[in-house]
Amino acid sequence: MPIQLDRRSFLAGSAGLIALHPFSVQAAANQVHLRLMETTDLHVHVFPYDYYADKPRDTVGLARTASIVKDIRAEATNSLLLDNGDFLQGNPMGDYIAYERGMKEGDSHPVITAMNTVGFDASTLGNHEFNYGLDFLMKSLSGASFPVVCANIAKQTGATPRDDTTLLPPYVLLERSLTDGAGNSHPIKIGLIGFVPPQVMNWDRRHLEGNVQARDILETARAYVPEMKEKGADIIIALSHSGIGSADEAEGMENASVPLAAVEGIDAIMTGHSHLVFPSSKYADFAGVDADKGTIHGKPATMGGYWGSHLGLIDLMLERDGSGWRVAGHASEARPISKRNEDRSVSALVDSQQSVLDSVQADHDATLAYVRRAVGKTDAPLHSYFALVADDPSVQIVSIAQTWYIGQMLKGTEHEGLPILSAAAPFKAGGRGGPEYYTDVPKGDVAIKNVADLYLYPNTVRAVRVTGQQVKDWLERSAGMFNQVEPGKADQVLLNPSFPSYNFDVIDGVTYKIDLSQPSRFGTKGEVINAEASRITGLQFNGQPMDMAAEFIIATNNYRASGGGSFPGAMGDTIVFEGPDTNRDVIVRYIVEKGTISPRADANWSFAPLPGTSVLFDTGPKAADYADAVPGVTITPAGDGPDGFARFRIDL
Numbered sequence: 057m058p059i060q061l062d063r064r065s066f067l068a069g070s071a072g073l074i075a076l077h078p079f080s081v082q083a084a085a086n087q088v089h090l091r092l093m094e095t096t097d098l099h100v101h102v103f104p105y106d107y108y109a110d111k112p113r114d115t116v117g118l119a120r121t122a123s124i125v126k127d128i129r130a131e132a133t134n135s136l137l138l139d140n141g142d143f144l145q146g147n148p149m150g151d152y153i154a155y156e157r158g159m160k161e162g163d164s165h166p167v168i169t170a171m172n173t174v175g176f177d178a179s180t181l182g183n184h185e186f187n188y189g190l191d192f193l194m195k196s197l198s199g200a201s202f203p204v205v206c207a208n209i210a211k212q213t214g215a216t217p218r219d220d221t222t223l224l225p226p227y228v229l230l231e232r233s234l235t236d237g238a239g240n241s242h243p244i245k246i247g248l249i250g251f252v253p254p255q256v257m258n259w260d261r262r263h264l265e266g267n268v269q270a271r272d273i274l275e276t277a278r279a280y281v282p283e284m285k286e287k288g289a290d291i292i293i294a295l296s297h298s299g300i301g302s303a304d305e306a307e308g309m310e311n312a313s314v315p316l317a318a319v320e321g322i323d324a325i326m327t328g329h330s331h332l333v334f335p336s337s338k339y340a341d342f343a344g345v346d347a348d349k350g351t352i353h354g355k356p357a358t359m360g361g362y363w364g365s366h367l368g369l370i371d372l373m374l375e376r377d378g379s380g381w382r383v384a385g386h387a388s389e390a391r392p393i394s395k396r397n398e399d400r401s402v403s404a405l406v407d408s409q410q411s412v413l414d415s416v417q418a419d420h421d422a423t424l425a426y427v428r429r430a431v432g433k434t435d436a437p438l439h440s441y442f443a444l445v446a447d448d449p450s451v452q453i454v455s456i457a458q459t460w461y462i463g464q465m466l467k468g469t470e471h472e473g474l475p476i477l478s479a480a481a482p483f484k485a486g487g488r489g490g491p492e493y494y495t496d497v498p499k500g501d502v503a504i505k506n507v508a509d510l511y512l513y514p515n516t517v518r519a520v521r522v523t524g525q526q527v528k529d530w531l532e533r534s535a536g537m538f539n540q541v542e543p544g545k546a547d548q549v550l551l552n553p554s555f556p557s558y559n560f561d562v563i564d565g566v567t568y569k570i571d572l573s574q575p576s577r578f579g580t581k582g583e584v585i586n587a588e589a590s591r592i593t594g595l596q597f598n599g600q601p602m603d604m605a606a607e608f609i610i611a612t613n614n615y616r617a618s619g620g621g622s623f624p625g626a627m628g629d630t631i632v633f634e635g636p637d638t639n640r641d642v643i644v645r646y647i648v649e650k651g652t653i654s655p656r657a658d659a660n661w662s663f664a665p666l667p668g669t670s671v672l673f674d675t676g677p678k679a680a681d682y683a684d685a686v687p688g689v690t691i692t693p694a695g696d697g698p699d700g701f702a703r704f705r706i707d708l
Contacts, residue, residue: 083237086376087384088244090234091135092293093125094360094368096328097182098139099146101363102170102416104408107148107427108508108640116363118167119408120393122174124367126409134234137175140328140360140368141182141252141297143167144196146641147363148504149423154188155648156426157419165196166419172201173415178228180250180295181206182329183636186260190223190267203228205250205295208276213269217279223268226250226280229289234374244374244381247289249280252297253310253329259636261468273298273312274305274319281321290381291323291374299330300352300359303343310634314344317352323383324370325352327359333366333390334359350388358388366390430501432647436656438497438510441679443482444537444551444560445706446657446689450495450510453655454480454639455564457646458611462519462633471521471609471632475597477565478611479530483512485557486675491700494676502653507643517635517642518617525604526625528592529577531568533623534561535591536576543573543666547694547705550671554580559621562661563610566602568595571664572671572708582622593664613639659688666708674701 083089095118104117114120129135144150144167153165171179179202185193197204207217207226214220227249233241254270264270277294284292294316301311309315313327332338334357335350344353350370351357360368373385394404413420440450455478466472484495495509522530537560541548550572570591577589595602612626614634619627635642647653674697683691683704690707697703 083373085236085238085240088134088234088236088242088374088381089132090372090374091128091132092324092326092370092372093128093135093137094140094326094358094370095121095137095364096140096297096326096360096368097142097146097331097362098167099142099184099363100144100150100167101147102149102167103413103420104404105420107423108505110424110427110505114402114404115365115394117393117408118170118174118364119412120404120406121364121367122409122412123406124391124393125174128367128369134232136177136230136246138248138293138295138326139171139176139179140295140326141180141250142184142328143171143179143182144193145184145187146638148427148644149419151504151644152423152426153419154192157422159192159195161195161198163195164199166416168196168199169415170412172199173412174409176202177230178202178248178295179204180297181209181224181252182297183253183256183259186256186263189263197224203248205248206252207249207280208251208254208271208273209256210269210271211267213271217271217276218283220271226276227284229284229287242376244290245288247284247292248295249277249284249292250295250297251276251312251316254308255310258465258469272308274309274315277316277319277322281319285321291372291383292321294322294325296325297328299332300327300334300339300342300345300357313357314342314352317355317357318344322355324355324372324386325357326368326370327357330359331362332359333361334368335388335390351386356386356388358390360390361392364393366392427504429503431504431644432502432650433652434497434499434502435652435654437499437682438495438502438506438655439682440482440485440495441675441682442686442691443485444557445673445691446686447562447659447661448482449655449657451480451482451562452564452657453653454511454643455562455611456653456655457643458517458639459564460646461517461635461637461642462609462611465633465635466519466609469633471519474521474607474609475565476609476611477527477563479561479563479616480612481558481561483558484509486701487553487557491676491702494678496678502647504644507640507647511640511643513615515613515615515639517637517639518612518614518631519633519635520610520612520617520626520630521632522608522610522625522630523604524597524602524606524608526630527563527566527608527610528595528602528604529624530561530610530626531563531592531595532577532590533582533621534559535570536578536580538570538572538576540575541572541666541669541671541708544668546670548669548671550673550706552580561612561616561623564660566595566597567660569593569662569664573664573666657687662688663706663708669708671706671708672703673706674698674703677702679704
């Protein structure tokens with residue numbers, strides 16, 4: 057059995073307990089200490105920069121991660137640097153290269169250039185590598201000075217995976233010379249095999265269908281790992297662009313890293329895809345996983361966050377075993393490039409490596425110019441001044457883009473043909489952010505950086521399958537945004553200040569009214585406080601009363617679909633599609649494809665009439681420019697609000 061290490065000690069064979077400096081290991085004459093370093097889900101983040109917000113960001117960037125790599129290489133006698141996929145797409149630099157500059161034969165993709173500069177030993181593909189098509193992928197990879205492997209994507213499939221004609225080499229055997237504790241060199245063959253979620257065939261159907269096929273990760277591993285052993289692999293490391301999920305094997309698993317680690321012959325596993333960190337308490341209760349020791353089925357594993365936020369690190373103590381090598385001890389960790397302070401500010405833990413910045417400076421500058429200029433137009437202003445009191449254009453464009461995307465993603469699935477609704481909430485809607493904290497994009501050009509105004513968070517798209525009753529209950533939860541009002545009374549306060557705007561979901565694709573005379577069914581945290589209350593009235597789909605037993609797809613985001621906000625129908629058990637794309641990227645793609653967008657609010661929801669009743673709400677002063685053009689409601693100025701806000705009145 058391999059000896060398990062914590063992060064301060066190293067047990068190695070009969071050598072006993074040896075104190076471990078965080079950056080060095082004492083190995084015996086027949087022992088080799090090998091440090092495996094992992095990046096994953098870089099998504100073209102080379103610079104520590106947020107292109108959407110157009111400002112530096114200390115939590116991201118391969119240039120920062122490279123500084124940790126440099127330090128570890130200086131300390132370690134033997135090391136390998138591996139990437140676990142999703143490097144080619146995911147921020148505006150990736151889109152700039154794909155849509156603007158292009159990739160001609162002989163061109164170098166900036167993230168590949170940066171990876172060459174850092175000195176990677178190998179990589180595998182992630183699902184996002186296919187987003188721009190196979191021709192773009194292969195031209196980009198041609199510039200890599202390191203091997204890229206992927207075992208379960210085939211141009212032609214045979215009777216077994218070993219009979220496939222794979223798109224890339226399924227694995228590589230790196231022949232290295234490692235130095236033992238006595239200073240002697242030993243040859244070793246290190247096998248690296250790569251896997252990508254087979255769901256790419258759905259996510260990127262338009263690029264892949266008819267060109268390649270995807271195999272099950274576990275089926276493929278069980279075929280190739282013995283072959284790697286036959287060809288002399290001393291140790292085998294799985295580059296699994298697949299999350300840490302269920303321990304129970306199922307055909308076509310997206311997050312297959314737990315059963316993959318159990319495959320005989322695999323000695324260590326690099327994971328990714330989930331944009332999380334391992335080891336971490338996030339995985340404390342997962343079957344087959346020891347989050348404290350950093351193991352999956354007893355084998356060392358790591359997941360290095362995303363966007364360069366962490367460097368995954370596995371220490372292996374390898375011991376000569378006859379003519380071969382065995383893993384005698386191991387430790388795992390994930391080292392961050394930044395830390396969050398008690399006041400929620402962020403401090404960088406490392407500086408950028410200048411050579412990495414220099415290698416892609418020209419493309420960084422070109423990307424800045426790209427995000428600052430128009431990628432499309434809007435024929436109506438995009439603002440959120442009235443997003444909490446009326447159907448709103450800034451929420452509407454998010455809903456339209458989500459519906460467009462999910463419609464494509466569900467083609468060819470069992471869910472195709474179900475009506476698609478879309479849930480979106482206003483993020484920039486004043487509150488604690490102050491009277492300037494609103495989306496405000498004027499009619500005309502839309503730049504990529506404007507999308508950050510429309511969608512603040514790096515959420516990913518999800519779809520849930522719900523009933524008509526769950527649609528109504530979802531809306532009842534949203535309606536907790538409003539205070540109950542007394543009919544016939546003037547100038548009552550409308551908005552509940554303890555209800556966050558990001559939990560005020562508007563569902564597009566249905567029509568409905570909100571009866572403010574009724575109490576809210578739910579409290580601010582989603583708890584039921586009035587079980588019989590019903591604020592949602594006149595709920596219709598396609599002009600007909602909602603069939604409560606009918607089924608619908610709701611396009612939303614990962615936070616909401618997984619239970620964020622505690623919405624009925626969105627507690628994690630109704631998810632039918634987990635998109636690989638961020639909601640921001642989907643909005644950008646939609647704008648680029650359409651050229652000119654028409655995000656006019658269609659007043660699909662409004663307040664139920666209450667004669668003789670009026671309510672007051674506060675918003676940004678610039679709302680006055682748009683107050684006359686809000687559909688479905690009559691809004692009039694009502695003086696100044698507190699702290700620089702403007703007050704408005706709605707006659708119900």
